[in-house]
Amino acid sequence: MNMERLDATFAALADPTRRAIVARLAKGEASVLELAEPFDMSQPAISKHIKVLERAGLIARSRDAQRRPCRLVVAPLREATDWLERYREMGEARFQKLDNLLEELKEKENRHVRKTR
Amino acid sequence: MSEKRGSGKLEVTLPSDTEILMTRVFDAPRRLVFEAMTKAEYVRRWWCCMEGHTMTVCEIDLRVGGRYRYVTVGPHGEVAFNGVYQEIVPPERIVHSEFFEPHPDGIIVTMTLEERDGKTYYRSLIRAINKEQRDGIIASGMEGGADLALDYLERVAHSIDPARRADASPAAARG
Numbered sequence: 001m002n003m004e005r006l007d008a009t010f011a012a013l014a015d016p017t018r019r020a021i022v023a024r025l026a027k028g029e030a031s032v033l034e035l036a037e038p039f040d041m042s043q044p045a046i047s048k049h050i051k052v053l054e055r056a057g058l059i060a061r062s063r064d065a066q067r068r069p070c071r072l073v074v075a076p077l078r079e080a081t082d083w084l085e086r087y088r089e090m091g092e093a094r095f096q097k098l099d100n101l102l103e104e105l106k107e108k109e110n111r112h113v114r115k116t117r
Numbered sequence: 118m119s120e121k122r123g124s125g126k127l128e129v130t131l132p133s134d135t136e137i138l139m140t141r142v143f144d145a146p147r148r149l150v151f152e153a154m155t156k157a158e159y160v161r162r163w164w165c166c167m168e169g170h171t172m173t174v175c176e177i178d179l180r181v182g183g184r185y186r187y188v189t190v191g192p193h194g195e196v197a198f199n200g201v202y203q204e205i206v207p208p209e210r211i212v213h214s215e216f217f218e219p220h221p222d223g224i225i226v227t228m229t230l231e232e233r234d235g236k237t238y239y240r241s242l243i244r245a246i247n248k249e250q251r252d253g254i255i256a257s258g259m260e261g262g263a264d265l266a267l268d269y270l271e272r273v274a275h276s277i278d279p280a281r282r283a284d285a286s287p288a289a290a291r292g
Contacts, residue, residue, distance in 0.1 A: 006252070007248075007252070010131070014134075083255060083256075084129055084131070084255065087129060087254075087255045088127055088128075088129040090166070091127050091129065091139060092126065092127040093166040093167070094163060094164065094166040095126070095127055095141055095143075095163075096166075097162065097163035097166055098143070098153060098154075098163040099143065099144070100163075101153050101159060101162050101163055102143055102144070102145035102149055102150065102153055103145075105145070105149045105152070105153060105159075106145055106146075106149065109149070
């Protein structure tokens with residue numbers, strides 16, 4: 001696990017515009033112009049966000065074509081969600097045991113209510 | 118991944134650089150959830166969730182200024198947490214510190230329970246002192262998961278060739 005890369009991923013995704021760009025690219029590649037379209041932002045402003053995402057390794061741009069479309073690089077995103085998912089699984093394992101205990105406590109209480117009626 | 122998250126019930130989010138928020142619904146009234154989370158005899162039954170691990174210490178002094186300490190022991194040693202209760206409003210709210218021994222820096226946990234239609238909505242907000250500490254907490258959860266996998270690997274490796282046991286040390290997976 002590369003914590004520096006994780007930091008870069010989370011830092012890059014800490015901005016709503018950049019998250020929107022990532023969401024758009026999840027549907028397929030797009031040029032900077034196409035990416036700028038839905039935002040009320042200048043092209044240089046969007047380019048700046050794209051550079052941040054590029055530096056974090058979240059998007060790549062092809063070199064040859066004139067429009068240099070951007071595409072999503074999935075691996076770091078997966079790493080980031082896996083990181084959190086593992087933590088979540090640990091907590092969930094614990095709480096499933098708590099679920100079982102709660103069922104038992106509920107049953108015990110019901111028995112007690114029936115008896116005292 | 119999203120499918121898994123939908124069927125799993127615990128939600129974990131990172132609301133800011135220094136926080137972790139956990140939410141979950143329990144199918145039981147709030148007072149039972151509160152009891153199960155604050156009585157040592159009950160905590161002993163669910164805190165330790167990994168195979169091959171046992172809970173050796175579970176002390177709870179549930180009053181403001183009172184201390185708790187949980188210790189579990191697994192194949193790779195002891196894992197201990199302790200803290201002090203800062204606010205207790207049964208059965209709806211507890212604020213406490215938490216220290217992962219032997220680290221000197223603690224976190225603050227604010228746990229709230231809300232009851233709706235006989236179900237309890239659990240919310241736990243963990244506040245770390247900085248981003249590094251917050252990320253370390255999550256990474257420690259990962260190490261726990263890695264421990265499990267390594268225990269298994271170790272057994273498999275050992276059954277094939279006893280000399281390979283050293284390859285499956287926990288340090289190897291943490292890099």
